[in-house]
Amino acid sequence: MRESRLMLLQYITALLAVALVAVHLLTQGIIYPYSTAISFGTILSLYRNGLYAIFLEALLVVVLVHGFNGVRIILHEWRQTAPWSRWVDIGTVVAIVATVAFGSKTVILAVFGGASG
Secondary structure (H helix, E strand, O other): OOHHHHHHHHHHHHHHHHHHHHHHHHHHHHHOOHHHHOOHHHHHHHHHOHHHHHHHHHHHHHHHHHHHHHHHHHHHHHOOOHHHHHHHHHHHHHHHHHHHHHHHHHHHHHHOOOOOO
8 A cells, every 4th residue: 555545544533533533532531430330330331332333343443554554654754665555554464454353353252242241
């Protein structure tokens, strides 16, 4: 993918992350008072709400893509040889896939009853 497209992706994920995190914080601080929002039962009920589970999955993907793309950009600025760039790009994709898979496991277990509260 061209670097200009990756920078556009960085800007788009930044805007999406701001919006999604704002909604998440409003949900956890206003709709559910913070003292009850951090209880396991409340968290589990939120995960079992299909729309909120999709929201949390989107939040996970957007924040991870934004963060790892930012680290990729820093590593490209640090060193600029072709082999280094290739390994940084491959490592970034592997890191994103692995962390999204691990984070998605939590959502899937909660939604489908792997966790009980």
